[in-house]
Amino acid sequence: MSEAAANDDAQKPLLSTLLHEGVYRIVMQRPERMNALSQEMMSALSDELTKAEADPNVRVVLLGAEGKVFCAGHDLKELTAARAESDGGKETYQVIMRQCSDLMQQIVRHPKPVIAVVTGVATAAGCQLVASCDLAIATDTVTFCTPGVNIGLFCSTPMVALSRNVAPKQAMEMLLTGESIDASTAKDFGLINRIVPGDYLEQVVQKYAEVIASKSAKTLKIGKEAFYRQLEMPLTEAYDFAAETMVENMMAKDAEEGISAFLQKRKPEWTDT
Numbered sequence: 001m002s003e004a005a006a007n008d009d010a011q012k013p014l015l016s017t018l019l020h021e022g023v024y025r026i027v028m029q030r031p032e033r034m035n036a037l038s039q040e041m042m043s044a045l046s047d048e049l050t051k052a053e054a055d056p057n058v059r060v061v062l063l064g065a066e067g068k069v070f071c072a073g074h075d076l077k078e079l080t081a082a083r084a085e086s087d088g089g090k091e092t093y094q095v096i097m098r099q100c101s102d103l104m105q106q107i108v109r110h111p112k113p114v115i116a117v118v119t120g121v122a123t124a125a126g127c128q129l130v131a132s133c134d135l136a137i138a139t140d141t142v143t144f145c146t147p148g149v150n151i152g153l154f155c156s157t158p159m160v161a162l163s164r165n166v167a168p169k170q171a172m173e174m175l176l177t178g179e180s181i182d183a184s185t186a187k188d189f190g191l192i193n194r195i196v197p198g199d200y201l202e203q204v205v206q207k208y209a210e211v212i213a214s215k216s217a218k219t220l221k222i223g224k225e226a227f228y229r230q231l232e233m234p235l236t237e238a239y240d241f242a243a244e245t246m247v248e249n250m251m252a253k254d255a256e257e258g259i260s261a262f263l264q265k266r267k268p269e270w271t272d273t
Contacts, residue, residue, distance in 0.1 A: 014044040022059035022213035023206075024052045031067025037125050038075040039096060042103050049106055049114075056272070059213040059220075061110070062205065063133060064117035070142065073124025073158075074100070097157060100125055104132040104161055108228055111221040113212050117205050118142050118192065121180075127191075128158035131165045134224065136192040137208065139201055144186045147178040164231070166190050216254035217272040223249075 018025045026048050028035040035041070045063075052058045065071060074096065082089030107114050107129075116130045118138035127144050130136050146162065148155035155162075155175055163171045170189045174181065183195045196204045212220070226245040230238040249255055253273045261268035 014041055015048060017048060019055070019058060021210075022057065023062060023209040024055070024058040024060070025062045025064065026052075028063075028065040028071065031065075031069065033075070034069040034072035035065045035067065035120075035126070036072050036075040036078075037100060037103075037129070038078050039099060041075075042099050046103050046106060049103075049110055053111055056217075058112060059215075059217055060209045061112055061114045062117050062209060063114060063129075065120060068120045069126075070116075070118045070120040070122040071126025071129055072121070073126045073128075100128075101157060101160075104128060104157075107132045109225070111224065112217070113220060113224065115205070115208060115212075116192075117201070119198070119201065121145075124148055124155055125158055127174075128155075128161045131158070131161035131191060135208065137194045137196060137201070137205055138183050138186065138192045139198045140183050140195050141198070142183050143180040144174075144183075144191060145178060145180040146174045147180075149176060150178040162191075216252075216258065216268075216270040218252050218254050218270075219249065219258075222252070 012029060014028065014030060016025075016027045016029055026045065028041065028045075030036070030041065049061070052061050079089070079093065079096070082092035085092060113135065114133045116133035116136040116138075118130055118136060120142060122130050122142065122144050124146055127146055130144070146155035146158050148158075159171065159175055162174065166174070166189045174189075181189065183192065186192045187195055194204060194208075222245060226242060230241055233241060254268075254270050257270065258268045
């Protein structure tokens with residue numbers, strides 16, 4: 001890369017964003033760094049997710065990336081540089097891993113659906129990023145892996161998101177071997193929802209986003225939060241919690257409007273309350 005090109009890359013924003021008809025697109029645009037989750041990149045993603053949460057015009061978030069790599073995980077150059085610190089990098093590593101964990105939890109706890117649009121390879125914490133999103137749509141040429149074991153660093157934090165989406169033996173297969181799986185296998189494992197030829201990706205993603213954006217934001221917020229909370233509960237506790245959630249939801253104005261619209265055979269008019 002020429003010095004001029006390097007300077008251009010340094011000045012280019014880490015992310016591009018676009019809000020259109022309730023759909024907020026966040027695109028990582030550091031393909032030359034394989035869209036690695038540097039501290040700077042994680043901060044930028046967190047800031048945009050916070051903005052999306054606060055903006056009532058945002059109903060769905062799409063998370064994508066430029067280039068052949070969706071996200072290569074942590075920035076290994078950043079991690080290696082920290083070894084020169086007096087403590088061997090321990091404090092920096094603690095900060096980075098905590099920041100990454102907070103980002104993944106921010107996605108899970110976000111009140112609006114977050115959809116990963118995967119057009120490139122997703123490895124390690126990049127695979128974790130895909131698993132943390134509510135839905136994931138991928139092109140038919142992408143691959144996924146948690147290769148930390150190959151470099152002496154078990155993918156322990158990616159394991160958390162992976163094990164909550166993929167059956168235990170499939171998750172362990174990925175974690176223990178470090179080998180890549182193709183899109184078809186990722187779908188079989190439960191890591192992604194849909195596989196789409198690249199030429200049709202935009203059409204399918206747009207359809208997904210529009211369908212979800214047409215729902216009551218209040219209902220989606222209640223439902224998404226309840227979904228992840230009940231997953232961690234024993235069966236009886238989960239049903240008790242879900243029943244309370246249904247009562248709360250029934251008391252919402254949008255539930256009253258939605259039921260009335262259904263009975264009257266008309267389109268509901270959501271107020272998101």
